Amino acid sequence: MEHLSTSFRNKPLLLYVSILCFGMTPCYGNKQYVSVASPSQESTTSMMIGSFDSCIQVATYSSHYPITLHMNQIWKNHEGAEYLYVEQSASRMPEKRYTQRVYKVTKENIGNFISEESVLPYNSVFIGKCQDRAYINHYGPENQCLREGCALYLKKTYSFHYIEETEEKGCFSTVLGASYTTSQGEIYQNAISSWDQGFNDQREHVWGAEKGPYVFTRKK
Secondary structure (H helix, E strand, O other), X not given: OOXXXXXHHOOHHHHHHHHHOXXXXXXXXXXXXXXXXXXXXXXXXXXXXXXXXXXXXXXXXXXXXXEEEEEEEEEEEEOOEEEEEEEEEEOOOOOOEEEEEXXXXXXXXXXXXXXXXXXXXXXXXXXXXXXXXXXXXXXXXXXXXXXXXXXXXXXXXXXXXEEEEOOXXXXXXXXXXXXXXXXXXXXXXXXXXXXXXXXXXXXXXXXEOOOOOEEEEEOO
8 A cells, every 4th residue: 555655644645634534633553543333234334325516626726627526325224225316427527427436344353444446337327316325225235346456454543533545456457458447535523635646567556646635624
């Protein structure tokens, strides 16, 4: 996993995140986790559900683009897992979703969760339907195409805060010449930061934000 450098962690972007989200300093790459009471699976996913965008961040950091993120719960508590349907689009073109996926969230052990990513085999039928649970329930979770090696591992560090990351070089990809992707982020009660990047076999960066994560603030 490519972590933020020490020098970058001290720069204003992540300071902005920490001020926005309860005045706490983000902890990418920091393994000194704080023990907290065991959260429930449902309370964890509730922090991820909603509509978010990066417009506040973009007003300060021109290297990032205005992106809209929607996450809605589907297939509630199916076989002990919580499922989230995710859509992303450029904020100026909300009708053109460039990302659609499903997250399957399960509890690994006390304070730890796994979010497995699936690709929808029928993307088009879900567009604009993320809040129509009855419609989405017609398409069951058994038809999802799991992305092997792309699971995010969530660790609760303190109240209303999680860090998440994939395993190093585990998520295979061929997008724009990449060999693998990495993802890391943080989940707060009112914001989510996300940093997805693609690398080639020589560990050279080929796509994704270079200067830091996207910060999505909650709209509803």
